[in-house]
Amino acid sequence: MTKAARGAAAQPLDREFIHKVNRALLAWYAATARPLKIRERSDPYSVLVSEVMAQQTQISRVDQLAAVFLERFPTLESLAAAETADVLVAWKGLGYNRRALALQRAAAAAVAAGGLPSSVDALMELPGIGPYTARAVAAIAFGGREIPVDVNIARIVARLVGADAPLSPREVQVHANEFGGELADGEAGAWAQAAMDLAASTCRAAAPKCGECPLREYCPSAGRTFAKVPRSSEPRTPFTKTARWLRGRLLDELREAGRAGAQVAGERGEHNEAAVAATINKMVSEGLAESLGRDRYRLPHRGD
DNA sequence: AAGACGGGGGT
DNA sequence: ACCCCAGTCTT
Numbered sequence: 001m002t003k004a005a006r007g008a009a010a011q012p013l014d015r016e017f018i019h020k021v022n023r024a025l026l027a028w029y030a031a032t033a034r035p036l037k038i039r040e041r042s043d044p045y046s047v048l049v050s051e052v053m054a055q056q057t058q059i060s061r062v063d064q065l066a067a068v069f070l071e072r073f074p075t076l077e078s079l080a081a082a083e084t085a086d087v088l089v090a091w092k093g094l095g096y097n098r099r100a101l102a103l104q105r106a107a108a109a110a111v112a113a114g115g116l117p118s119s120v121d122a123l124m125e126l127p128g129i130g131p132y133t134a135r136a137v138a139a140i141a142f143g144g145r146e147i148p149v150d151v152n153i154a155r156i157v158a159r160l161v162g163a164d165a166p167l168s169p170r171e172v173q174v175h176a177n178e179f180g181g182e183l184a185d186g187e188a189g190a191w192a193q194a195a196m197d198l199a200a201s202t203c204r205a206a207a208p209k210c211g212e213c214p215l216r217e218y219c220p221s222a223g224r225t226f227a228k229v230p231r232s233s234e235p236r237t238p239f240t241k242t243a244r245w246l247r248g249r250l251l252d253e254l255r256e257a258g259r260a261g262a263q264v265a266g267e268r269g270e271h272n273e274a275a276v277a278a279t280i281n282k283m284v285s286e287g288l289a290e291s292l293g294r295d296r297y298r299l300p301h302r303g304d
Numbered sequence: 305a306a307g308a309c310g311g312g313g314g315t
Numbered sequence: 316a317c318c319c320c321a322g323t324c325t326t
Contacts, residue, residue: 054321061312062321095310099323130323150321196321205319236317244310251310 010171013161018182020218021160022191028214029194036063039193044116044141045076045107051136052103052128053094059196065094076116080107085299088288089255097251101287102128118142131173139180140189147176148192152199159203162220246271246279254289254299261298 033039036059038050049070053062072090073079079087084104091100106126110116116137117123123134131149138144147153154172161167161175180188202209206226216222239245246268253262264280266273280297283289289297 051321056309056320056322057311058313058320093311095312096322098309102323128323132322136321148321151319152321193321200321239311243308248310 010161010167010175013175013178015182017218018179021215022179022183022187024214024218025194025198026187026190029190029197033194033197038063038066041070042141042189044118044137045079046070047137047141048106048116048129048133049073049079049103051133051140052099052106055099055133056096057094059200061093076107077111079104080111083301084287085259085301088251088299092252092255095248097247097288098286099128116141118144120144120146136189136192139192143186143188145177145180145183145188147173147180147188147195149173149176150196152196152203153192155205156195156199156203159208159221159224160215160219241270243275243279245269246275247283250276250280250283251288254297257298259298259301261292261296263295264297265295 038046038059041047041050046066050062050066053066053069069090073082073087082104084101087100087104088097091097094100106128109126117125118138118141120134120138123129123137124131129137133148135144135146135148138146139148149157149169149172153176154167154169157172157175157179158167167175179191183191198213198215202213203215208221208224208226210216210219210222210224213219213222249268250264253264256262264276266276268276271279280289284291284297287300290300291297
């Protein structure tokens with residue numbers, strides 16, 4: 001194969017194949033979709049919140065915490081106007097706390113612009129919204145036809161294409177959109193959620209259950225076996241010795257302390273005084289905390 | 305291209 | 316004790 005051919009777009013999929021897959025997948029979803037609470041809401045703000053929460057986070061946990069968060073901050077405007085400290089408190093248990101900061105900044109930018117945009121490109125301009133989240137919001141809330149590609153959909157698409165070599169993210173997106181392009185209005189969001197459900201329950205990474213897959217008669221990868229990825233032989237640093245552990249613990253201290261703040265000095269677990277100081281300073285620079293002087297810190301507030 | 309970034313649940 | 320997870324941003 002020439003270099004030009006290798007770099008070119010992959011062969012388009014057969015339209016009949018796409019239609020059969022789309023029909024079978026949506027039918028399976030209609031019959032077996034899990035009753036997630038977040039699926040009861042398709043307004044742009046609710047979808048944005050749950051999709052940001054879902055970044056690198058299991059949907060089962062998102063489904064519980066999104067409901068509480070949306071009760072606390074019911075509208076785009078309420079989130080934009082909230083104390084950042086309150087947003088971080090409501091984020092407890094979700095991790096990746098910088099997502100909460102970005103989400104609030106995104107809400108503020110959207111309010112200033114008159115509401116959430118509906119196009120993938122405009123959504124991508126908002127902080128914390130990347131290729132996946134922009135397409136998820138556009139498809140689920142606005143009827144967009146581009147398919148949001150996460151790790152699940154990348155696997156489904158790669159198997160449906162029957163790729164013998166790994167596909168680039170770009171190739172996966174192009175193929176995913178081929179399916180989206182043949183759907184009826186407003187179906188791409190359901191297609192994506194169907195594919196993610198199927199990937200989690202059936203089209204698993206290591207041991208797919210092809211025998212119970214609704215796409216088995218169309219899938220070129222049906223029955224194939226997949227080797228486990230080689231595991232790194234390096235011994236893992238114990239979690240309590242990592243900066244992530246320390247950051248989580250310091251943030252929890254600030255959540256407990258409230259507006260008056262907490263004394264953040266000295267050691268924490270296996271982290272010495274210097275490590276604690278460096279970590280809290282980094283958190284301040286990221287906007288996760290603010291200094292009150294004399295080693296006192298609190299979550300970000302507007303004023304006194 | 306590689307790291308940083310959390311925390312809960314499954315196996 | 317691992318492993319993984321509806322990714323994104325920074326360096």
